[in-house]
Amino acid sequence: GDIFEFVKRIEGVEFYDALKILAEKAGVKLKSYNKSNLKDRTERQKISEVLEQALKFFEYYIHNSKKGTRTKEYLVKRGFSEELIKEWRIGYAPDSFDKLSKFLESRGYNKMIIEKAGLSFLKANQELCDRFRSRIIFPFFGINSELIGFTGRIFEKDDFAKYLNTPSTILYDKSRALFGIDKAKVEIRKKDQCILVEGNVDCILAHSAGTKNVIAVSGTALTDMHLRIIKRYTLNLVFAFDMDSAGAKATERAIDLARSMEFNVSVLDLGKEKDPADVILKQGKDSWIKIVDKAEDIMDFYFRKAFLGKDINNVFDKKKIAEELLPQIKKLNNSIEQAHFIQKLARKLMVREEDLRKEFSKVRVDKVEKKEIIEIKDNLSQKEKIEKKFLKLYLINKIDVKEILYLFSPKYRDILEKIAKGEEIEDKGFLSEMFFGADKEKQLLRENEVTASEEIKNCIKNLKRIFLEEKKRNLSLKIKNEKDPKVIERLMEEYLNLIK
Template sequence: MISATTIDQIFEATRVEEVIGDFVNLKKAGSNFKGLSPFSDERSPSFMVSPVKQIWKDFSTGKGGTAVSFLMEHEHFTYPEAIKYLAKKYNIEVEETEQSNEQKEQANERESLYLVSEFANTYFKKILHKTDQGKSIGLSYFKERGFTQETIEKFDLGYSLDEWQAFTDKALKQGYNIDFLQKTGLTIVKEDKRFDRFKGRVMFPIKSMSGRVLGFGGRILTNDKKAAKYVNSPESDIYHKSNVLYGIYHAKQGIAKEDNCYLVEGYTDVIQFHQAGVKNVVSSSGTALTSEQIRLINRLTKNITVLFDGDAAGMRASLRGIDLILEQGMNVKVCTFPEGEDPDSFAKQNTLEELTLYLNENAKDFIQFKASILFEETKNDPIKKAETVRDIVNSISKIPDRIKKEIYIQECARIMDISEEVLFSTLAQINKKEFQEQNKQLKKDQKAFEVVKHQEPVKKVDVQYVLERKIIEVLLLYGNKVEDFEDLVLKENDKGELVLEPVIHQAKVYEKIFLDLQDDEMEFSNAQFKTLYYSIIDALNQNPDFELKSFINTVDNQMSNEITAILMEDERYTLDDWKRMNIFPKEKIQSIAQLVSETILSLRCFLIDQKVKEFQQETLQSKNDVNRTILEEVKDYSGLKMLLSRKLNRVL
């Protein structure tokens, strides 16, 4: 159990823009930051972070909240895990008791998979450093690869004993469930027998962007031809290989800082680069590059440099991944190493200065690289050359930006010695074919939509909902501020007419709202707003130093999400960067007192309308003698609405 004092200390130190900045490439947008949503596939930013309010909002999915809720949503942390992550980030000590076997059993399945994976990581590290077999085989291998002790510890490298069920027996003895050992793939269960999947292998833990262990890669060190050289954890609820990049946890800050990501093939390539001083490097872990992995990089940078060794066959196979990168609207460069070298060996043999210089001088734009590779193979064969040109133009067609397309067509024409007209014509043919395919799909979707759209009634604006929401927003943003309010007192003038006479008095915003709603006996119709309203009033009443950041951290996830949605709604326009187009939106508020008064008056007018409608229904259902009384009530309410509307400068 984490103490309340520790939690308060963590909340005080946490900056939402710093936490989210580790996962998403954020750019300044006025007083806020914006970036691509980490929860959806998008090319235009709809993700907003407010340093002032210490909250975030993803307009593409509707999600939002605090730094803690972001970690829970993005990394699937439990609340305590999110708190511990922040404590580690901000160097705050957390006192915590060891989990009992009973507590482990009570944890949900997904969390149990994480617990098992963390235990395995600790176990494999201990075997590597504390056992004779680990030191003589595993540690010796890593040292031969040139890894320092610091690097071995940094990447949590380990070793699995060359015994059939050493790890499984230890895990079961520690109280871990065999079902979760099997689901993570650490243990293979066949009938009544159990085996360690990674028996006799050096271990590379695969981590999420936040550092959670998702799975493992294991390399065998014997010359057993029947056994695979590398074995990865199988797919599970926490490990989806197409969504994971090896090294992203250690590389994320380097990628954002350098605004570039180096993409390599293997675990040791990543580690060797990192040890040499090039931190912004990740690996697809021996699998074909996927769109999900590219989107992971896209959150941090728009620039990818793909690094290949001298193997021509491997390069051709990897060229397919370049098209996927281009489709995401990213900039791609390619760098190859001298024949017989790969990123691992080259980084090992060169200093940081030499390595950096080589990468800068030899990184080619993808079009130059692809053309030079394919052109060499086809220069004496006109048919193959034509196929190569079409292949390159097909890659260019994947680029969303039209200006980039044109520049690449010009570059391709120069390299391949062919006219731009022919290339543009080929590009048009490819685009036309793609357009026709998309059009077919669109027509199918439209037919499906035609069936649905007639069933969907047009939604009317719920005025009371909007006004109640605005009251919550005002309380959250300005509840503790002291303002001069102009109250309207209903009085008779010399002619006997009812008029609203202004009276100025000073009060806190929350006091003004509370008293006005109480005087008119106005209740919130929305249950969630009602709960939120009384929670805010109570917090403001009890704490003179009320802080929005602290309050959000005290409510549950559902309430936190609702608060974020309310507070960030007016920030949406900053995503469109209107100022770049010389459009300057009017500031949201000129006077807090005016905003409060107008919102309360508008709610009063709305409720008067509702009351009049009720009277109309009663009139239709009642006898004539009652109608006179009702009509008098309607007349009084209509007169009051007329006065309120004048105050609001509205024409009835």
């Protein structure tokens, strides 16, 4: 976060009040911006209202339509009861391009607010198209139980995206949103432990099984902001992810981020099951509770995994074990802890501690960046995903990119410039991947009845938002580190102009 978010959280105030507090401390007099602040708050209220109307719409369809009945039948097979569906306000988005939009417009909400809420997007003919179609809807609530967005799981229809989240809005930011935090926060503090799962279904079924200190990253990403929120309630974090999956390396990076922020990290051994929902559904609630009770410290887990299937009398296996564990020991912040695990490893490998220390001194590990977003299932940043999508769309529908090149990272800026000038691209493999991706994008555009031009505009809009966020972060850091009141005033005015 930044200095403004810090003050907002500590003082429990809105942005402008946080700005006034900081200004007073710096001895800076601010001009009045009450009108723009009022407008911003009114927009938040309207978006909050339209989200609530949308949720009632989704709830109506799950309880009062044939497709909704089939949706409930599917959920029952996945371990849900009627009471659970109502408690978590699960809904269904009908397979229609404009049913929700027309409903909301009939309730007096204008197209701009519906789009800003992330519920629909404008087509070329300026008509709204529903974002969520033929999907099971899981509502997302903030810490204070305010509705902020939705996750939609595709149902009885093929779609490129199995799960679809609300895009970034004035209320929903996936780098901060934690599914179930509104219901779990009290229990997390009470038990002084938070269990982190990947999906909404995992979270809901874990609560129904009696473990109410569970929250989910909702299959997207774990960030330092997520961890800062969790840190308000506990320093004991339990990961309930599939540790042997293809995404295990990304999961390890998420664990490293938590450890670097001084969490006490443990993991759950889910056995042959891939997620908590499968454990509860196939083995029962009691089995899940036993697994939770046997949460394993992360270093103990790494040791067990490293020695699994190895022969400590075999010199090559000894070497493999050391190569796997020494980097994990190096990541520990405390030298006493490092010494403890080096001694433990030396004993278990039956080698001299001084020899192991020589190897330990050669180990280099990458420093975890606190500001980095760690993707659980995908190593690409949000910005790079948008850049890749834009490039594929650009190959379908070329536009003049001169005025927007500043939005791109150097890699994509260089590629776009070369394509625009008709110059040769050195990375043929990457270019081939982009052309192949462009064909897939064409198919998606046809299926969703959206033009390449519309999607390009959407990409540019998101890239501008990211560029603005980066600029705001840089300014807030400058404000935090600046001592001169006059410079602080100028920087604050500059920051305020960015958010107007």
